[in-house]
Amino acid sequence: MKNKYHKIISITDEHLTFFQAKETGAPTFRQTDIRGLKDEGIIKKLIVFFKELKINPSGMVMVIHRQNALMRFMTLPSLQIQELRNMAALQIAGIVPYAEEEVVFDLKVLSVDGTGNSKVMIIIVPRESIERYWKIYVKTDAMPSCITLSSFGVWLWHCRHCSERTAVFMIIDMNEHDGEICICTGENLYASRALRLPEGDIAADNFKFLLKEIDLTVDGYVQERLGPLPVKIMLTGARGIPEDLSAILIKEYELPVEAVDHGGSKKGTLGSATALLGFSSADLTQSVNLIPQDLVQTHLRTQAKRAIIRMMGAILILVLLVIGVGALYVYRKNKYVEDLNAKWAETKKQLDVMEDYKAKIDAMTGALNNRVIFKDMFAVVTRSAGPNISLFNINISDDRVLSMQGVAKNQADINSFQEGLMRSSFFANVRLDFVNKRTTQDSEASYFKISCKMK
Amino acid sequence: MIKLKLSNREKMIAIVTFLLLCGYIMIFVVVKPFQAALSGIDESIVISEERLEKGRQILEKRGNLQGALDSLVKEWGFAASDAAENSEIINALEAAATTANIRILNIEPRPIIRDTLARYPIALTISGTSKNMVQFLFIIQAKPLALNVENLNLERAIDGNATINGSLVVTRLRIIR
Numbered sequence: 001m002k003n004k005y006h007k008i009i010s011i012t013d014e015h016l017t018f019f020q021a022k023e024t025g026a027p028t029f030r031q032t033d034i035r036g037l038k039d040e041g042i043i044k045k046l047i048v049f050f051k052e053l054k055i056n057p058s059g060m061v062m063v064i065h066r067q068n069a070l071m072r073f074m075t076l077p078s079l080q081i082q083e084l085r086n087m088a089a090l091q092i093a094g095i096v097p098y099a100e101e102e103v104v105f106d107l108k109v110l111s112v113d114g115t116g117n118s119k120v121m122i123i124i125v126p127r128e129s130i131e132r133y134w135k136i137y138v139k140t141d142a143m144p145s146c147i148t149l150s151s152f153g154v155w156l157w158h159c160r161h162c163s164e165r166t167a168v169f170m171i172i173d174m175n176e177h178d179g180e181i182c183i184c185t186g187e188n189l190y191a192s193r194a195l196r197l198p199e200g201d202i203a204a205d206n207f208k209f210l211l212k213e214i215d216l217t218v219d220g221y222v223q224e225r226l227g228p229l230p231v232k233i234m235l236t237g238a239r240g241i242p243e244d245l246s247a248i249l250i251k252e253y254e255l256p257v258e259a260v261d262h263g264g265s266k267k268g269t270l271g272s273a274t275a276l277l278g279f280s281s282a283d284l285t286q287s288v289n290l291i292p293q294d295l296v297q298t299h300l301r302t303q304a305k306r307a308i309i310r311m312m313g314a315i316l317i318l319v320l321l322v323i324g325v326g327a328l329y330v331y332r333k334n335k336y337v338e339d340l341n342a343k344w345a346e347t348k349k350q351l352d353v354m355e356d357y358k359a360k361i362d363a364m365t366g367a368l369n370n371r372v373i374f375k376d377m378f379a380v381v382t383r384s385a386g387p388n389i390s391l392f393n394i395n396i397s398d399d400r401v402l403s404m405q406g407v408a409k410n411q412a413d414i415n416s417f418q419e420g421l422m423r424s425s426f427f428a429n430v431r432l433d434f435v436n437k438r439t440t441q442d443s444e445a446s447y448f449k450i451s452c453k454m455k
Numbered sequence: 456m457i458k459l460k461l462s463n464r465e466k467m468i469a470i471v472t473f474l475l476l477c478g479y480i481m482i483f484v485v486v487k488p489f490q491a492a493l494s495g496i497d498e499s500i501v502i503s504e505e506r507l508e509k510g511r512q513i514l515e516k517r518g519n520l521q522g523a524l525d526s527l528v529k530e531w532g533f534a535a536s537d538a539a540e541n542s543e544i545i546n547a548l549e550a551a552a553t554t555a556n557i558r559i560l561n562i563e564p565r566p567i568i569r570d571t572l573a574r575y576p577i578a579l580t581i582s583g584t585s586k587n588m589v590q591f592l593f594i595i596q597a598k599p600l601a602l603n604v605e606n607l608n609l610e611r612a613i614d615g616n617a618t619i620n621g622s623l624v625v626t627r628l629r630i631i632r
Binding site: 341343360371396 | 497
């Protein structure tokens with residue numbers, strides 16, 4: 001199985017350190033000074049840091065230094081890890097000077113006995129401290145996969161470095177300003193103690209301080225009956241290991257001493273180099289995870305809310321975009337309609353002029369066609385009347401009704417006249433309005449009136 | 456305040472229902488009215504385009520109509536002012552009466568009627584024989600006078616001769632350009 005190289009970040013009061021080992025080539029290592037910065041400044045630095053390194057900040061391992069944590073040991077009557085956690089939670093207030101809700105803890109089982117009891121190491125960190133780191137980190141829009149203790153990194157480094165699984169080692173890790181003493185085997189970390197080291201070289205006077213710290217660590221280890229005494233001392237660190245320290249330790253404890261310096265050319269600037277190296281490709285389940293579940297849940301809920309808000313925003317933008325495109329489409333269509341209407345208005349003017357022309361032409365041609373040509377009409381009237389009819393009044397009214405009054409010798413002549421008019425194509429509705437017969441001494445005459453409509 | 460605690464399945468059902476409801480509302484409040492508005496606009500575009508095309512086709516025949524009108528105007532257009540027009544008609548009527556040997560007893564221009572065309576009506580009272588009367592009518596109806604006779608009353612005179620008294624209204628038509 002291919003090794004997983006964790007992205008590890010360490011935030012101390014002085015440095016922000018990133019480390020990631022690689023399958024091939026040099027590991028990525030970057031350190032920046034954060035002294036004097038407030039949390040907002042650290043967040044900005046962190047964001048810039050990730051950008052510069054072109055790394056995704058999600059899923060990182062955040063290492064907190066040993067000096068920020070308390071380590072306690074308990075024997076609890078259970079083998080179930082969850083049950084052990086619950087039991088520890090009940091007793092935690094009794095073993096640290098904090099209330100239960102003021103701390104975050106995780107535990108690691110060191111050993112079990114045949115009676116169903118477990119010896120556990122409990123790592124306790126003030127909640128305030130964890131929340132601060134958590135807030136700094138999540139402001140970068142990512143969530144660490146684990147917040148763990150540097151001592152486990154030192155132990156994990158030892159596991160990789162040493163093939164002896166059961167021998168108890170004391171590892172003295174010395175960094176620029178601090179360090180820690182770990183007592184462990186290849187299978188477990190049993191105890192650790194933070195060291196506050198002086199700046200610069202560890203002078204001979206300070207060796208006494210170091211020896212005292214070693215004694216205190218070993219005393220605690222023995223007192224808790226965690227295992228046999230260490231068989232070897234390892235000196236690790238990146239600040240440079242004093243040459244005479246090994247000799248002093250050999251003399252003092254009569255144990256073999258091995259020194260491993262990670263500093264190389266970057267001596268004095270690496271911070272907790274052993275821990276970073278230890279975590280780089282380790283199985284993190286062997287370590288502790290100090291991320292409180294309530295913080296994770298809150299963060300996940302916040303992330304989910306943000307995702308929903310983003311999605312809603314995206315949908316809203318999409319809807320607005322669609323509406324915008326639709327509105328633009330409608331606007332263009334309406335503009336086209338307006339253009340058509342404008343063209344139509346122009347055309348209509350020309351059409352109206354044409355209509356006017358047409359009306360004039362129609363009126364003129366109609367008027368000309370409807371004219372009564374009297375020459376033709378009189379010819380028809382004269383022909384139809386014949387010699388026996390004498391007309392004494394001809395009238396044409398405005399409504400084109402022709403009425404004729406005359407006198408005839410007899411009725412037959414009037415009838416013949418009427419028939420003649422009716423046969424003509426000039427007249428319609430030929431009507432005999434009246435006939436008056438008048439008799440004189442020697443003759444008889446019929447006075448009549450005929451009306452007809454001129455076609 | 457009552458706080459509902461929903462299971463994941465219930466939340467999912469609620470979300471799906473909400474989305475479906477949103478979709479339904481979107482369709483009936485936004486999409487359908489939008490479609491209706493669009494189809495209305497499209498319809499109006501089709502109508503406008505058809506109307507414009509018809510207009511264009513009609514306008515293509517403008518030349519023919521213009522030509523017909525021009526020829527009518529040439530023949531029936533205004534000569535000058537209304538007074539000149541009336542004067543011209545009266546002169547022509549008098550000339551025609553002289554030619555036809557008709558006596559004009561009264562001549563009276565009537566108000567000009569203007570609608571599509573301009574009409575210059577003139578009332579006449581004339582006297583003459585029936586033959587001359589017909590000739591007079593023929594002259595005034597023939598070109599170039601081409602007057603309309605709109606109202607005519609011919610009555611034999613009671614003097615025992617073959618004289619006919621006539622009253623008529625003649626009208627000249629003019630196209631107003």
